[in-house]
Amino acid sequence: MPNTDDARAVLLTGANGGVGRATARALAEHGFQVFAGTRSEAGGLAEIPGVRVLPLDVTDPGSIADAVREVRGAADGGLHAVINNAGIIVQGPLELVPAEELRRQFEVNVFGPAAVTRAFLPMLRSGRGRVVNVSAATARVAGPFFGPVSASKAALASMSDALRLELAHWGIHVVVVEPGLLDTPIFAKSAASTARTVAALPPEQVAMYREQLAAVTAAMGAGKPAPPSIVARAVVRALTASRPRARYTVGPDTRLLGLVARLPLRTRDRLLSRVVGLRGIAPAKG
Secondary structure (H helix, E strand, C coil), X not given: CCCCCCCCEEEXXXXXXXXXXXXXXXXXXXXXXXXXXXXXXXXXXXXXXXXXXXXXXXXXXXXXXXXXXXXXXXXXXCCCEEEECCCCCCCCCHHHCCHHHHHXXXXXXXXXXXXXXXXXXXXXXXXXXXXXXXXXXXXXXXXXXXHHHHHHHHHXXXXXXXXXXXXXXXXXXXXXXXXXXXXXXXXXXXXXXXXXXXXXXXXXXXXXXXXXXXXXXXXXXXXCCECCHHHHHHHHHHHHCCCCCCEEEECHHHXXXXXXXXXXXXXXXXXXXXXXXXXXXXXXXX
């Protein structure tokens, strides 16, 4: 294990999720000092050599300020990277998604990374660091019933593009990592949250989308999720390459969606409707 006393320091948000744990471990194994930000329980992260857990809620300005103070006190040489990995998935027909859930989607996936990046930029300038934003394949192609998360990840990707140009003057690279379907608990958590939301809605509203939702759920269940380690490896490459790529597309489904994104819109819509099983479903009466 490399000596972490002089290791390059990095901040990782959402470190207690599937991707976060894999990334924290991979970075520590490559000699980085990892400040692992978690909103809830750390779950053994502190036992990984080179990982230091700190409370961090990316939607709470006070929590972000506390994290800045703690990292500044421990990372004398500045910060080598901020990895904005914290995220949630809000899914379902837009008509049925509560307004507060839509706001929460953007609070965590867009406003959170923006606030964290702003807060740590002085340390990134000092360390000639990098910003890595974990987006998603749905940022390029928004599938039915994934509008909220797709929109938030597209916003994060656009923000990253602008930030890459704004920070180039200081030699700060801004990188987007785009994974697809992953074998992590976040998808199960999202499905459970959606089920609770649906249960509280009037039955006649839910009935309008029942067949479509069942078809999309079945299509998603047939997918083969990739291990979170593929994201961890991409983050390591983004932090160790002398000239990192602006985007790292990871996972076969992400590359496939990249090709789908280039199709004419009507062709793309027909293809997606067929793939997720929506073709041939008669519309329910509103």
